[in-house]
Amino acid sequence: MVPALRYIRGACGPALGGFPGGFSSAGRPAPGRSWPLCQGGRPASTRSFDVVVIGGGIVGLASARALILRHPALSIGVLEKEKDLAIHQTGHNSGVIHSGIYYKPESLKAKLCVQGAALIYEYCKQKGISYKQCGKLIVAVEQEEIPRLQALYERGRQNGVQGLRLIQQEDIKKKEPYCRGLMAIDCPYTGIVDYRQVALSFAKDFQEAGGFVLTNFEVKDIELAKENPSRSKDGMKYPIVIRNTKGEEVQCQYVVTCAGLYSDRISELSGCNPDPRIVPFRGDYLILKPEKCYLVKGNIYPVPDSRFPFLGVHFTPRMDGSIWLGPNAVLAFKREGYRPFDFSARDIMDVIIKSGLIKLVFQNFSYGVNEMYKACFLSATVKHLQKFIPEITVSDILRGPAGVRAQALDRDGNLVEDFVFDGGVGDIGNRILHVRNAPSPAATSSLAISGMIADEVQQRFKL
Numbered sequence: 257m258v259p260a261l262r263y264i265r266g267a268c269g270p271a272l273g274g275f276p277g278g279f280s281s282a283g284r285p286a287p288g289r290s291w292p293l294c295q296g297g298r299p300a301s302t303r304s305f306d307v308v309v310i311g312g313g314i315v316g317l318a319s320a321r322a323l324i325l326r327h328p329a330l331s332i333g334v335l336e337k338e339k340d341l342a343i344h345q346t347g348h349n350s351g352v353i354h355s356g357i358y359y360k361p362e363s364l365k366a367k368l369c370v371q372g373a374a375l376i377y378e379y380c381k382q383k384g385i386s387y388k389q390c391g392k393l394i395v396a397v398e399q400e401e402i403p404r405l406q407a408l409y410e411r412g413r414q415n416g417v418q419g420l421r422l423i424q425q426e427d428i429k430k431k432e433p434y435c436r437g438l439m440a441i442d443c444p445y446t447g448i449v450d451y452r453q454v455a456l457s458f459a460k461d462f463q464e465a466g467g468f469v470l471t472n473f474e475v476k477d478i479e480l481a482k483e484n485p486s487r488s489k490d491g492m493k494y495p496i497v498i499r500n501t502k503g504e505e506v507q508c509q510y511v512v513t514c515a516g517l518y519s520d521r522i523s524e525l526s527g528c529n530p531d532p533r534i535v536p537f538r539g540d541y542l543i544l545k546p547e548k549c550y551l552v553k554g555n556i557y558p559v560p561d562s563r564f565p566f567l568g569v570h571f572t573p574r575m576d577g578s579i580w581l582g583p584n585a586v587l588a589f590k591r592e593g594y595r596p597f598d599f600s601a602r603d604i605m606d607v608i609i610k611s612g613l614i615k616l617v618f619q620n621f622s623y624g625v626n627e628m629y630k631a632c633f634l635s636a637t638v639k640h641l642q643k644f645i646p647e648i649t650v651s652d653i654l655r656g657p658a659g660v661r662a663q664a665l666d667r668d669g670n671l672v673e674d675f676v677f678d679g680g681v682g683d684i685g686n687r688i689l690h691v692r693n694a695p696s697p698a699a700t701s702s703l704a705i706s707g708m709i710a711d712e713v714q715q716r717f718k719l
């Protein structure tokens with residue numbers, strides 16, 4: 257059973273004023289220009305939709321797909337600011353199909369991950385998308401980690417994760433001959449997949465069912481239209497106006513936002529609750545040189561530090577046969593800053609002034625410094641990795657890509673653990689559903705999340 261959506265009842269104030277002059281026809285592309293439209297099958301006006309989904313990552317695309325499959329008569333559009341879909345978190349992650357072991361029993365993360373993993377495996381089988389159910393070991397390398405490992409095992413069983421076993425040194429060696437450890441959780445249900453490929457397949461399903469995807473459409477304003485039927489043949493059927501950075505508009509009845517690293521900004525610009533704020537955490541990966549890939553068979557993870565939502569630097573096989581080591585977790589100075597020196601003054605000021613970041617930093621100063629140190633010095637990361645695979649040396653690894661996590665942080669400096677879906681009040685807020693916090697394992701959970709969003713949209717907007 258999917259639990260009820262968790263709402264933060266928003267600070268969504270009174271309806272924002274309409275734009276001067278009432279209904280505008282400026283939403284149509286200028287003569288001779290067409291929307292950058294990955295076209296769907298529906299010949300309707302491309303500027304008016306029953307439902308618009310903002311964000312073409314895996315959560316937005318899965319949600320749009322679920323909505324159109326359930327309501328084939330509705331016109332549904334996805335708005336994505338980039339020219340390609342799924343290139344941010346969805347295209348920069350570990351690619352692990354998580355089993356659901358880590359998350360607090362009864363939380364949305366626990367339920368939607370267990371359910372989502374089964375759905376992803378099923379979907380990949382149906383669509384012929386390659387995946388590997390290569391399993392995972394969570395390995396305790398210090399005596400003091402063993403109680404935490406055992407507690408994690410119990411949690412996984414409570415969450416209904418299939419096939420979990422606690423194993424000792426000799427069985428660790430059978431699974432991972434080069435890995436040392438005192439005790440481990442063997443989790444055979446964990447797998448790997450390319451989530452961008454999955455997301456693009458969701459987009460294809462959506463378009464084949466009649467949905468529209470508009471790329472290069474960076475949402476800048478979400479407003480309530482003023483009625484002026486003489487200038488709009490749709491009258492007030494589509495009362496929400498969404499404008500992009502180029503001044504182009506689409507109109508719609510209802511909006512679902514799945515904007516990942518920008519979810520707080522999109523919520524704020526619709527007049528809804530700006531909290532929780534998104535704090536970007538960069539995760540750098542290292543890559544094992546091809547001649548050393550034999551050292552790792554499946555996923556090898558550390559026992560996580562329960563103070564943080566990150567799972568710790570791990571060894572992860574990729575669908576192309578390579579092995580990635582990482583990601584670490586360092587504060588990023590830009591929301592989509594994939595390089596260490598990428599910087600945005602606005603992003604930094606936002607997290608310093610508007611979020612509880614300062615408190616978080618003070619509370620976890622040594623952890624933060626340690627992560628920064630390891631990010632700068634390869635030898636420090638290698639020392640950590642050697643606790644698991646002593647054979648690894650600095651000369652066996654190369655620097656790899658990075659991802660940036662959208663981590664929600666409340667005003668008191670607490671990292672928001674669970675998925676958060678947020679409605680609002682007021683004329684716009686009543687027509688919007690925001691996905692506010694969808695960090696890992698939201699890629700694994702995407703199909704389960706989309707089912708829940710489709711239920712909520714149907715109920716809330718009376719579709």
Ligand SMILES: Cc1cc2nc3c(=O)[nH]c(=O)nc-3n(C[C@H](O)[C@H](O)[C@H](O)COP(=O)(O)OP(=O)(O)OC[C@H]3O[C@@H](n4cnc5c(N)ncnc54)[C@H](O)[C@@H]3O)c2cc1C
Pocket residue numbers: 310311312313314315316317335336337338341342343344345346347348349350351352353354473474475476514515516517518522539583658659660661662694695696697698699700701
């Ligand atoms: C380093 C790392 C490792 C991870 N590992 C895993 C893993 O192994 N397994 C797992 O299940 N999950 C993992 N995750 C988490 C997973 O990748 C994310 O939870 C998931 O991709 C979130 O999808 P999304 O659609 O919400 O966000 P995104 O993929 O970031 O998509 C949001 C989209 O919104 C668009 N957008 C933003 N603002 C606007 C705007 N104003 N107008 C229009 N469009 C806009 C963006 O361009 C983007 O395409 C990892 C994440 C990271 C960063």
